[in-house]
Amino acid sequence: MTDAADPDQPGAKFNAAPDQPGPVAESGKRIASLDFIRGLAVMGILAANIIVFGQPMVAYMWPDAFLVPSGDPNGWMWALQFVLIDGKMRGLFTLLFGAGLYLFLEKAWERGSGLGLQARRLAFLLLFGLIHFFFIWKGDILTGYALCGFAALLFVGMTPRGQLVAGLIGYFVGAIAFTSLFVGMYAFDRMEPANEEIAASQVEMRAVKTEGIADGEIETALISSGDYAGFVAHNFAEHGSDPLTFLLMLVFETLPLILIGMALYRMGLFDGRMAARKVRLWGWISLLFGAVLSAAIAWWAVGEGLTYFGTSLAFIGLARFASLPMVLGLAALLSLWGASASGALAERVSAAGRAAFTNYIGTSVVMLFVFHGWAGGLFGELNRPQLYLVVLATWVLILAWSKPWLDRFRYGPLEWLWRCLTYGRKFPLRR
Secondary structure, X not given: OOOOOOOOOOOOOOOOOOOOOOOHHHOOOOOHHHHXXXXXXXXXXXXXXXXXXXXXXXXXXXXXXOOOOOOOOXXXXXXXXXXXXXXXXXXXXXXXXXXXXXXXXXXXXHOOOOHHHHHHHHHHHHHHHHHHHHHOOOOOOHHHHHHHHHXXXXXXXXXXXXXXXXHHHXXXXXXXXXXXXXXXXXXXXXXXXXXXXXXXXXXHHHHHHHHHHHHHHHHHHHXXXXXXXXXXXXXXXXXXXXXXXXXXXXXXXXXXXXXXXXXXXXXXXXXXXXXHHHHHHHHHHHHHHHHHHHHHHHHHHHHOXXXXXXXXXXXXXXXXXXXXXXXXXXXXXXXXXXXXXOOHHHHHHHHHHHOHHHHHXXXXXXXXXXXXXXXXXXXXXXXXXXXXXXXXXXXXXXXXXXXXXXXXXXXXXXXXXXXXXXXXXXXXXXX
């Protein structure tokens, strides 16, 4: 999400050391690294989500749920995506949401507003998220961002160090809890039942898998037939409580990452107030440590046969310990690179980041046209390599439209609408 300064309001004033830049609100200018990282993240999120745009939701973790041969018989493309993409792009996007949330508050406080304006902004984000969830794609993250954003407002009075510590504690408590849960499920699934009671319990636990497959079959029929009304009705009837069902996931992943993002912004990671040498050092250490750990988890999962409960343990449990170091390492290194990145491609990536809200929703709309039966009708028809080609084509589209649009207009279309709703007045769109 982007957080451009209100063009009709004066910039905020903060006291900063003479040899250090102050927060972005001081000059009313954008932080270049935020736009650049956000652009990469919103494109990377599509790479993570493409499997569930084009195949049943359960295939996201478990490749045996593909409706066609996956095109990845040895599982190494699954492993590569697991190491490089899954959890990392969403994590980056969430860090930046936290940074943007506090950046918005800085400017609001300078203008005499504050938490009330931010709460109004989050309320409209929640509305956008629910529309996206029920009418476009139920893999939406905006609803969770809005709900966790409200919770994060309770922490804005803390020091940056306090926010960082709270975020890290919350994240690792969740990582330990989810890993323990799925280690237990994985072990129980592999256990030889000693009696009928244990066998019955195993059948009950495995119902999670069969229910996911059954729901995927229903959705496949609705999407492939082009029954959009039935698709929406199914989302309301069968998945209406999903945003609350995943509350624990939000509390122990999304909210902690938002707090960490707020803290890192206030500490100066994104606007150059941190020493570049130190940022580069811990950035590479974090990235490489997380990548090695993530590769080890992927190696185990592939060697284990990519079973349902094995991939669930890898994705929902173990990956958390690898994802956070990689996310922090990427954020550190990209904050250095993004601040000075130049050239045609870098400019287009940054433009994609300035219009990240529109690009995030827009890619979901494009996927409707690609996969639903009333349009392209490719749902369940493409294997993993072919789905990656769809990603590449959509990346070209994102890079092609974002910069020309922002050369002529102040905001992306949905950024402009969100801004107008937040402030309750119409802002000029054309430059």
